[in-house]
Amino acid sequence: MTVLEKGTIAIHTENIFPIIKKSLYSDHEVFFRELISNAVDAISKLKMVSLSGEINGELGDPEIVISVDKDKKTLSISDNGIGMTADEIKKYINQVAFSSAEEFIEKYKSASDNQIIGHFGLGFYSSFMVASQVEIDTLSYQQGAQAVHWTCDGSPEFQLEDSSRTTRGTTIILTLPDEEKEYLETPRLQQLIKTYCDFMPVPIKLDGEVVNRQKALWRESPSNLKDEDYLELYRYLYPFQDEPLLWVHLKTDYPFLVNGILYFPKLRPDVDVSKGNIKLFCNQVFVSDHCEEIIPKFLLPMRGILDSPDIPLNVSRSALQMDRTVRKIADFIAKKVGDRLKALYNENRQEYIRCWKDLGTFVKFGCLNDDKFKKQVEDLVIYRTTADLSPAQPDTPAVEVQGEEGDAWKEVQSDSNTEGPSYTTLDEYLQRNQARHENRVFYCTDEVSQATYVQLHKSQGLEVLFMDSFIDPHFISFLEREHQDVKFSRVDAEIDEKLLDKDKSTEIVDPTTNKTRGEQIKELFQNALNKPKLNIRTEALKGEDAKATPPAMVLLPEFLRRLRDMNALVAQENVEFPEEHILLVNTAHPLIQNLAQMTQGNIIQPGDAQSPSAELAEQICRHVYDLALMAQKGFDADGMKSFVERSNDVLTNLTQKAFGS
């Protein structure tokens, strides 16, 4: 073998390699991605040269082969690409690669390495992060080319000599010191291929088997893809997860190049919505699992792949966030997501409703965070409602329409018959209820604990919207800012006039005192509860069956509740239920009427010696109050104790009465 050249690499920093090693300490494995990328590039270059007619004869199937020699402690990466001549090695390796190494060090000496996404495009010299010696054995595609062998042991000195290689292409041989011997193990190498090179367009072989998937679905035209293709990729990327709700295929080449597929996952309660789940690629090469700086915040829970060579990757994360192209790409993604939602809303409302439970949070968060996105989707925000909006069933059977299989008319029919709760937009709600309660929206934040209130509204034909996600309190404030004249009130905040039977509550019952039944009951409760800050109101609630209305309700005015919620948020803990709430006692309810009867002409005064029935009445008043309170707040330990004790007392009293004792 003739030594062609011995020399010193033209760099100015002495001992460049220890510095490379140190500055990339946490990211050693990226050398693998860099070398495989070079191999893929060499194969694509060969294809291009061949297309230009410069090569005669067969190219053979492109492939990259990874092999390990444990005795020699070497890891080799071979490609059958374009190869290099001695001159090219001198130019591209000795000069280009190493001057970029120097540039890298200058740039990142001071920066903490984890600020840079995936240390992408470090190039050939990154092999010195792991190898004590690097060799290149290569034969150029050019006719009559001489194979060459380059060796460098990590010092700036190298050796270049002739090689006996006879096949076109390049092999990079890394000799690994003991501390890097993990890269001699098959499972570790498999994992690296899967992580970084899974979607690279050339087969990568390890131990004779192709390990990578190659096909990058996002580079294909959406018109050639079926739903199943997208689902298959999702299952592959996120195994053992629920199926995604829908997806958006991103594809543009102007003014920037972006390809990708983003999926809306089913939002599980344990999903961390502040953490990005989208995988960032650059020309099918994996870069990072973390692209929080690129994806609009409200879309972070989306999953999938974003592939763009136009995202600057070797700048700090903060610079990335400020980058104009990155900002434009973020806008582009948000717009595409908005378009997709709009299309689904218009084309398949049932499916949109099915997805809404999970999509709703994205969309609302997006409206709060991004004005452009808000404008795009504000008409698509829907709410579950107590109104029954299912299409009326026709009185006469539908006219038989003869149609082919899959006939559009038939599909529409089956679509509209889908059962389930009804959904409405805010505009539709306001329009529908304009005559009864203009610009007023009744809503419920907890279907279970507010069930009584919802039922009361429903039975009087008042429509209630369910706004029960964690984002809804913020969203309600946002809606009130957007629609200045619209007021939102929770079903337990105040009682609408429509729910009250004014005639019944003014009925006079006691001719001697001239007190209405309402006044009498109010006094009864005031004395029994003895809570000066509590505002007791007596009203007759409307309802065909008085028993179906609640005997009493605790109301907390909307502004007081919001104030309390805000304080709780600031204090990060539960704040006491305000004492200044309202107890609405329903004089139409038989229980309350019985109470009035029991104490007629015998109003209990605190401190009075009480008759047994007056005592029972007092107990029941407290009980009615507790039951009403329960819907608003749970009990603390003391409250629970006295509630249970009193329940037992009341029951004992009642059973005694039943025996006539």
Ligand SMILES: Nc1ncnc2c1ncn2[C@@H]1O[C@H](COP(=O)(O)OP(=O)(O)OP(=O)(O)O)[C@@H](O)[C@H]1O
């Ligand atoms: N396997 C290979 N086959 C043929 N040429 C190669 C191979 N590996 C490296 N080269 C040559 O060496 C050059 C320098 O490689 P290096 O990886 O440092 O930078 P790069 O690939 O040009 O850019 P990047 O910084 O994006 O990796 C390449 O441009 C290429 O010409």
